[in-house]
Amino acid sequence: MVRRRRSRRPWYRTRVYRLTRTAVLATVLVAGAVRWAGSGEPTGSGTVAVAESPGPAAATGPGRDAGRADRADAQRPGAGTRGARAGRTAPARPARPPRPLPRSRATGIEIPYFRLAAPAVAVRLDSERHLTVPPVDDAKVVGWYAGGATPGERGTAVVVGHRDTRTGPAVFAALGRLPVGRQIEARRADGRVAVYTVDAVKTYEKARFPDEEVYGERKRPELRLITCGGVYDRRKGYAGNIVVFAHLTETRGRARTP
Numbered sequence: 555m556v557r558r559r560r561s562r563r564p565w566y567r568t569r570v571y572r573l574t575r576t577a578v579l580a581t582v583l584v585a586g587a588v589r590w591a592g593s594g595e596p597t598g599s600g601t602v603a604v605a606e607s608p609g610p611a612a613a614t615g616p617g618r619d620a621g622r623a624d625r626a627d628a629q630r631p632g633a634g635t636r637g638a639r640a641g642r643t644a645p646a647r648p649a650r651p652p653r654p655l656p657r658s659r660a661t662g663i664e665i666p667y668f669r670l671a672a673p674a675v676a677v678r679l680d681s682e683r684h685l686t687v688p689p690v691d692d693a694k695v696v697g698w699y700a701g702g703a704t705p706g707e708r709g710t711a712v713v714v715g716h717r718d719t720r721t722g723p724a725v726f727a728a729l730g731r732l733p734v735g736r737q738i739e740a741r742r743a744d745g746r747v748a749v750y751t752v753d754a755v756k757t758y759e760k761a762r763f764p765d766e767e768v769y770g771e772r773k774r775p776e777l778r779l780i781t782c783g784g785v786y787d788r789r790k791g792y793a794g795n796i797v798v799f800a801h802l803t804e805t806r807g808r809a810r811t812p
Contacts, residue, residue, distance in 0.1 A: 652805045654775050655706030658742040660698040663713060667736045672725050674741075676700040677714060687714050693724035703775065705740035706748030706805055710772050713740075717782040717792070726781035730755060730796045738777060738800055746807060750777045750800035757783045759794045768797055775802035 660674040677686045677697030688697040696715040703709035716724035738750045758764060768778055777800040784794025 651774065652706075652802055654708040654802070655704075655742070655746060655748060655805055657704050657707055658744040658746070659700075660705050660711075660713075660740055661743055662741045663696055664739040664741070665732065665736070666739070667732060668728055670725070672696045672715070674698040674713070685712070685714060687716065690716065690719055693719045693721070696725055702769075705742045706746070706775055706802055708773065708775050710769060711740070711775070711777045712769065712780065713778065714780045717796075726779065726796075729779060729781050729798060730757065730783060732798055737803075738779070738798075740777070746805060748775065748802055749804035749806065750775075751803040752798055752800045754799040755796065756799070757794050757796050759784060760792075763795060776800065777802070 659676070662671065662673045664671045672694055674696050675688055675698070677688065678700055680686050685699060686697070688695045693716050696713050698704075699712040699714070703711040705711065715726035715729075717726050717729070718724050732752055732755055734752050734754060736752050738752065740748045740750065742748065758768075768780070777798075779798040779800070781796050782792035782794075783796035784792050786792050
């Protein structure tokens with residue numbers, strides 16, 4: 555049998571050629587990928603950020619490394635707040651309490667929350683040392699205790715008013731609903747205004763009324779508004795009292811026209 559002569563493979567089908575071609579293509583692809591990644595870096599924005607915040611990253615200058623350093627810094631916890639912290643101002647000091655006013659009799663009070671404005675008359679203690687109340691025939695008047703502090707004066711100022719009369723609601727009908735934090739404005743004969751802020755609103759039984767807590771002397775200017783409260787009985791009247799506690803927070807030079 556005559557052996558067939560094996561034909562010679564073309565050069566482009568040889569193993570050496572295929573390996574060489576694969577190596578060349580791989581090199582070209584890698585080089586192209588690196589060049590594309592470099593052209594996509596936001597070098598402009600990164601450079602501006604570094605220039606505005608001098609630091610170690612500023613030495614890198616414009617380019618890919620500067621952009622990466624800027625992004626890495628932005629991803630760190632708390633990044634972006636350091637400037638705000640550095641420029642943060644110290645917390646504001648609490649406002650100093652107003653200076654107490656000299657003595658001047660009360661002429662009226664206003665409670666803006668209720669749109670209430672009432673003239674004030676002087677009331678005193680009776681023979682049994684009980685605080686008297688304003689005239690029943692004038693339900694829109696409040697009584698300012700003449701023996702206590704005047705508006706804005708250091709000490710405890712006491713104001714009393716009717717809750718209702720036989721003819722209907724009186725000046726302090728809604729006193730028990732006055733929210734904490736609201737203001738009470740007390741007008742004075744000298745034209746000045748003492749502004750108090752409500753601290754608490756409490757109801758006490760008359761048999762257990764805390765005289766010291768309500769009437770006791772205080773070192774700062776404070777105010778008490780008092781009216782009837784609790785259970786009502788036709789023969790005995792109200793069983794308790796509503797008391798508003800407030801302290802001076804502002805003084806004004808001129809009274810507002812009611």
